[in-house]
Amino acid sequence: MENITLLQLSEDWLVEATLEQMQEAMETGQVTAKQLVLMYLHRIAAYDKQGPQINAVLEINPEALHIAEALDAERRMKGTRGPLHGIPVLLKDNIETGDHMRTSAGSLALANHYATTDSFVAAKLRAAGAVLLGKANLTEWANFMSYDMPNGYSSRGGQVKNPYGEAYDVCGSSSGSAAAVAANLTALAVGSETSGSILSPAASNGIVGIKPTVGLISRAGIIPLAHSQDTAGPMARTVRDAAVLLGALTGVDERDPITGASIGRSYENYTQFLDAESLQGARIGLDRSFYASWTEEEQAVVEAALRVLVEKGATLVDVSVPHRDDETWGYRVLWHEFKTDLNAYLAKLPAHLPVHSLTELIAYHEAHAETCLKYGQTILLEAEATAGTLTDPEYIYALEKDLYLSQADGLDKLMDTERLDCIVSSEWTTAIVPAKAGYPSITVPAGSIQSRGPVSLVFTGRAYSEPTLIRYAYAFEQATKHRVPPKL
Numbered sequence: 001m002e003n004i005t006l007l008q009l010s011e012d013w014l015v016e017a018t019l020e021q022m023q024e025a026m027e028t029g030q031v032t033a034k035q036l037v038l039m040y041l042h043r044i045a046a047y048d049k050q051g052p053q054i055n056a057v058l059e060i061n062p063e064a065l066h067i068a069e070a071l072d073a074e075r076r077m078k079g080t081r082g083p084l085h086g087i088p089v090l091l092k093d094n095i096e097t098g099d100h101m102r103t104s105a106g107s108l109a110l111a112n113h114y115a116t117t118d119s120f121v122a123a124k125l126r127a128a129g130a131v132l133l134g135k136a137n138l139t140e141w142a143n144f145m146s147y148d149m150p151n152g153y154s155s156r157g158g159q160v161k162n163p164y165g166e167a168y169d170v171c172g173s174s175s176g177s178a179a180a181v182a183a184n185l186t187a188l189a190v191g192s193e194t195s196g197s198i199l200s201p202a203a204s205n206g207i208v209g210i211k212p213t214v215g216l217i218s219r220a221g222i223i224p225l226a227h228s229q230d231t232a233g234p235m236a237r238t239v240r241d242a243a244v245l246l247g248a249l250t251g252v253d254e255r256d257p258i259t260g261a262s263i264g265r266s267y268e269n270y271t272q273f274l275d276a277e278s279l280q281g282a283r284i285g286l287d288r289s290f291y292a293s294w295t296e297e298e299q300a301v302v303e304a305a306l307r308v309l310v311e312k313g314a315t316l317v318d319v320s321v322p323h324r325d326d327e328t329w330g331y332r333v334l335w336h337e338f339k340t341d342l343n344a345y346l347a348k349l350p351a352h353l354p355v356h357s358l359t360e361l362i363a364y365h366e367a368h369a370e371t372c373l374k375y376g377q378t379i380l381l382e383a384e385a386t387a388g389t390l391t392d393p394e395y396i397y398a399l400e401k402d403l404y405l406s407q408a409d410g411l412d413k414l415m416d417t418e419r420l421d422c423i424v425s426s427e428w429t430t431a432i433v434p435a436k437a438g439y440p441s442i443t444v445p446a447g448s449i450q451s452r453g454p455v456s457l458v459f460t461g462r463a464y465s466e467p468t469l470i471r472y473a474y475a476f477e478q479a480t481k482h483r484v485p486p487k488l
Contacts, residue, residue, distance in 0.1 A: 033069075053161065061100070120255065138152075157176070160176045164182070177189035190232055193229075193230075193232075206456075208237065210242050217232045233246070250268060273471050305457055359384065445477075
């Protein structure tokens with residue numbers, strides 16, 4: 001890369017650069033962390049705010065260049081902290097950072113909310129040597145505000161666009177995180193998921209997304225939706241890069257008791273499970289009903305991807321994923337937990353902010369309807385109408401039903417009966433069942449269709465089966481290399 005200008009680097013080298021390539025370039029002195037930040041800022045200016053105006057980046061960290069310079073100095077004097085040293089990362093705008101960036105969930109009501117401390121996720125990234133580049137736009141309130149709100153829209157940030165074309169759904173709610181990674185506006189991003197909010201935008205934007213087991217990553221410092229299903233997770237362009245980021249985010253946190261269940265079942269290095277031949281002998285469940293309504297052309301792309309699994313040695317077993325027909329019960333859980341969890345979060349915010357409860361949030365929206373209620377707040381009103389306590393029999397019965405039908409009598413029973421290593425699908429809506437169970441999934445690019453854009457395969461497994469899912473996702477990725485950058 002001798003005599004290559006910064007601008008040329010940003011266009012010719014940075015596009016699709018992996019973490020390994022970035023680290024090699026920094027180790028050999030060809031690029032610095034500061035230059036990486038500048039190159040990504042250049043692309044944000046060129047493609048996020050001009051040109052196609054993807055609108056994925058909500059805010060830039062004013063300290064990013066200074067952090068990068070300090071990390072460059074540390075590299076020279078002490079060496080690196082690991083594979084994330086000097087790597088720019090975007091955080092979804094519901095993840096707190098104790099710095100000069102805001103944490104608003106895309107809401108104008110929290111547009112002046114500056115957290116005083118880092119979330120667990122932000123602290124882990126800083127410790128790993130990552131550069132917190134900025135905050136990513138999202139579907140407001142993690143897509144739990146209105147049924148009419150389009151994916152990727154927030155009142156504070158506006159509409160995120162799919163970099164593969166405006167006609168394609170960007171999906172949500174980690175839409176900005178996914179679109180930014182897809183368009184090479186950042187090396188990595190962190191999203192969050194309750195039910196499909198990492199997997200669906202990752203799939204629709206042609207990247208890799210990991211929705212980990214609930215408990216693998218602490219939720220402390222993340223604006224909540226529902227504590228029984230919420231989790232943060234990595235978004236990247238390759239399985240290897242996603243595995244690196246996943247390892248950096250794991251750990252036990254006393255502020256989030258569920259992380260105690262990960263002891264002995266989590267890893268700091270998930271790249272040890274990357275095995276291009278791991279599909280040999282794998283037994284994988286397939287529910288074809290999830291794409292039965294697709295066109296013949298669309299189904300052909302999916303079937304071609306599935307044939308690769310067989311060619312690599314896997315056995316596909318036709319199954320029917322349970323508990324897909326009574327989503328009302330699932331919403332009852334979300335309504336109750338959202339009201340309880342959000343009230344607890346808002347109550348602790350500084351007094352100068354305008355909202356400290358769901359009631360006040362709804363009232364704020366009504367008072368600022370022109371800017372805050374473009375698509376209404378139906379879901380917020382439904383949540384407000386619940387008792388708002390976790391002693392409500394309706395909530396308890398719904399939670400019990402969700403857990404039993406998704407875990408013991410659901411995925412666990414199915415995988416035991418059919419002796420499955422995991423389940424695969426072409427449709428992110430398979431995330432609904434494992435979301436209720438708190439089980440992990442990973443989505444990997446599997447091709448593209450003119451009518452709908454990128455298509456992915458989604459691998460799902462039991463609790464803490466991330467090593468198995470990473471193995472299979474990596475093997476499929478290496479056999480196909482379907483990831484293609486958008487033409488910006």
